Amino acid sequence: MTAPGSKRPFTWQDYEHGRSSPRQGSTGSASSRVHFDEPSDIAESGQVDIPQGNVENGSSGGRLRRRRSSISMRINSLAQVGGVNSLENFARSWQRAAGFNDIPPRRPTIIVSATDDDEERIGARRSEPSPTERRSLLRQQLERQGSASEAALSETPSATSDTALLKQAPAPYFESGAGDVLDRAPYLASPYASSYGGLYGSLSSRVNDSSLQHAGKLFEEQQLPGAGDPDKEHEPLLIRHVEQEDGTVVEEVVGRSTLPQTVLNSANVLVGVGILSLPLAMSYSGWVFGVPFLLSAALVTRYTAGLLAKCLNRFPRMTHFSELGYTAFGMKMWIIMEILITLELGAADIALVVLFADSLNALVPGLGVMEWKLVCAIIVLPLNFVPLRYLSITSVMGILCSLGILVLVITDGMMKSHFPGSLLKPASTYPFPLHWSTLPLSFGLFMAPWGGHTVFPSIYRDMRHPRKFRKGLNITFSFTYLIDATMAAVGLLMFGDFVLDEITSSILLTKGYPRAISVAMVAFIAIIPITKIPLNTRPIISSADKLLGLDARHVASPPGLAGMSIYSRGILRGVIRIAITIIILVIAIFVPSFDTVMSLMGSVLCFSICIILPLAFYLKIFGKEIEWREKVLDWSMIVVATILGILGTVWVCLPASMTGARY
Secondary structure (H helix, E strand, C coil): CCCCCCCCCCCHHHHHHCCCCCCCCCECCCCEECCECCCCHHHHCCCCCCCECCHHHCCCCCCCCCECCHHHHHHHHHHCCCHHHCHHHHHHHHHHHHCCCCCCCCCCCEEECCCCCCHHHCCCCCCCCCHHHHCCHHHHHHHHHHHHHHHHHCCCCCCCCCCCCCCCCCCCCCCCCCCCCCCCCCCCCCCHHHHCCCCCCCCCCCCCHHHHHHHHHHHHHHHCCCCCCCCCCCCCEEEEEEECCCCCEEEEECCCECHHHHHHHHHHHHCCHHHHHHHHHHHHHHHHHHHHHHHHHHHHHHHHHHHHHHHHHHCCCCCCHHHHHHHHHCHHHHHHHHHHHHHHHHHHHHHHHHHHHHHHHHHCCCCCHHHHHHHHHHHHHHHCCCCHHHHHHHHHHHHHHHHHHHHHHHHHHHHCCCCCCCCCCCCCCCCCCCCHHHCCHHHHHHHHHHCCCCCHHHHHHCECCHHHHHHHHHHHHHHHHHHHHHHHHHHHHHHHHHCCCCHHHHHHCCCCCCHHHHHHHHHHHHHHHHHHHHHHHHHHHHHHHHHCCCCCCCCCCCHHHCCCCHHHHHHHHHHHHHHHHHHHHHHHHHCCCHHHHHHHHHHHHHHHHHHHHHHHHHHHHHHHHCCHHHHHHHHHHHHHHHHHHHHHHHHHHCCHHHHCCCC
16 A cells, blocks of 8 residues: 555656655755665766755756765765776776777667767767666556457568578678678678578478468577667766768767877887887897887878778778778688688687796796696686676786886896896897898797787777877887887897897896895786786677677578577587687697797798788779879788798797797
């Protein structure tokens, strides 16, 4: 029964949310009330939403949740200090950057921006529950029964052998127009489109219409769980409608990252463990070849990154590196790029495992290299089950640890007064290679730190002001080159021709350095694999889940997985994560050294992904619009990069006795 003095609800709104009354919430005055946690577009964009005015006038919508404590309010206010460059917005930018490397391109959640004029006020609006999801259970049940009765009595076409039991599955990912990511279906279309979307000769025509409709709806509810749910791993893609001069309205992606956030995300991609092998590359090549080659690698990769942005300007709604490949050369190129990206991520994970084991073994030589690799895999394995939104914040640790290692290396060199390992008494160095057979080995080592072009298209699309991308690239590549050149020069001066494949191993195995600095260096080295491997492995895991139909947003492709329960699919997804970790561990065990992985990754993958493919996309997409001088320059870079990549790959595969490599 209703309480005395209260009014009975006359509408569903009154029944579900209660009648609007000044008694809702905790009021502090006639013009304000205590703030409660509730889904808010403004709060999601980094602004505190403190409603003003009486609830009765409809200014707050009446959706009250739990009361927010004063401590959480203060913490939230600190996270929002700085406006668009606040800590909260940096964290969201890191989260988006951590999810850029999907191997196949995912279909993002689409949110239409309500603001087109002021880009500084644009904020990402998270997907909220639909009105149906917010309804009460009683209302949902009554409406469900009513809709079923109406469907049975409605004059719908009969379900015969020529009608589909289910809705037609979306078209394949790349079927509807090049570069049209907002109109395309998910990467893996439903396999039931071919088996259930055509003729139904095996179904009896005596089955009534309502039974067929109910069967189709039941199948969708059981076999497509979560297919319509928002992607919780990634923030939604924000788009807006723009009217062109000819009157046509087009959709374009709205970026949310500022210039500082873009520079940080780009530097976080480029600055990594590849800098540790640069002293060895300088030792292999000598000063005369090493310094110009490192500078040339920075300039050429900076140039190709700008070409990727120019190609994206031709297709306003394109967001992924693989889409450029498909647009330029079709599905075969898309498959090749998928393989290259998978190999790049896998090689990076293997190099991190080897680095972890070598460094820990140098500091604590009790276990052995193989045992430390196993320890690394055991530590990383549980992190493969952690949601991406929790791992993304750790991605910034990579650049911080790399900078910390550089500072510690310079500190060690300044504290030691004698050779080896001293900057006060440098080692003997040579202008030319001591052994000319080692020169091709340096090609891949110099290119390895510049592998980030698979992420640059998404970083460019996420910018609030894309016109500042060129400035962001200049800052990022200048900063990265400064770090790389400093590490290469300092390492070579400290150890000369005796430098090992990792400059950190040379320091840890040399006596005379403070123990505390060595421990701090190993701590930084250990943090990098633990934070980077789960992020690098996640796109590979996501691709395997989608290919096997284990993703909640995709139907199983293999017929054997059709009808599998959510519990069984969860077990199989766990098995895939364990299997990928074991594969990385096994390959890392058989890899002879860190520089072998880095040299192969630079020669095979970085030359292809960072130089050859972007130039090929640009030449194919723009074609006759390019001047002949620029064409000659671009084709010359493709030819030179191909030759250097082949030489570097062949030299890595040769025995060390022939090349003079120090494995």
